[in-house]
Amino acid sequence: MPIEQQPPLDALVAACHWIGTKGWCPATGGNMSVRLSGQHCLITESGHDKGSISAEHFLTVNLQSGEVDGGRIPSAETGLHTLVYSLFPTVGAILHTHSVNATVLSRVEKSNAVILEGYEMQKSLGGQRSHLDRVIIPIFDNSQDIPALASRVADSHATVPLQYGFLVRGHGLYCWGRDVKEARRHLEGLEFLFQCELQLRLLEAK
Ligand SMILES: [Zn+2]
Structure with a gap:
């Protein structure tokens, strides 16, 4: 069935399996969600391999309270998903991955953003029309205190608006x-661009 016609949870489960085959969420890391309405999203339950996850491993979260139906445990980083949904009413799906490229690039780049410029593949990101434009992907220092991290992301967004995503x-x-389809395209495009950026820096350092 074309992804546009799939129910949101089916599309998200398929995205998780695809992410698993790409190796972007090793050892049960990462978390994925899809908006159900103005009030709720579905998000991955903690501790499941994304490559083999199924529909019963998703939890319904209230976007305002962060509460989960049935006392089950959502992913630790649920607060960042609910933040993004509250900042952007048009966002329908969020993918959070732990890829090697995102992990390494966010450490190699010491400033507070990766700036993507000069790549044709920038046009994989919604609204980008030219390789001559600059795409800013902010980087936030990691923290186990998710409310504090979410507050830093929200503060930064107030001055430099987020567009497609951010690195931790x-x-x-x-x-x-x-929707899930566009989130997948953005993830694949950004992963490609991160890999280019890492390889370029490696060659330039020689
Ligand atoms: Zn994570």
Whole structure:
């Protein structure tokens, strides 16, 4: 069935399996969500391999309270998902991965952003029309205190608006789209661009 016609949870489960085959969420890391309405999203339950996850491993979270139905445990980083949904009413899906490229690039880059410029593949990101434009992907220092991290992300967004995603240093990428299909395209595009950026820096350092 074309992804546009799939129910949101089916599309998200398929995205998780695809991410698993890519190796972007090793050892049960990462978390994925899809918006159900203005009030709720579905998010991965903690501790499941994304490559073999199924529909019963998703929890319904209230976007305002962060509470989960049935007392089950959501992913530790649920607060970052609910933040992004509250900042962007048009966001329909969020993918958070722990890839090698996102992890390494966010450590190699010492400033507070990766700036992507000069790549044709920037056009994989919604609204980008030219390799001559600059795409800013902010980097936030990692923290186990998710409310504090979410507050830093929100403060930064107030001055430099987030667009497609952000990196958490030494940790991974959060990216999103208006639906699962667009979030997947943004994830694949950003992963490609991160790999280019790492290879370029390696060659330039020689
Ligand atoms: Zn994570």
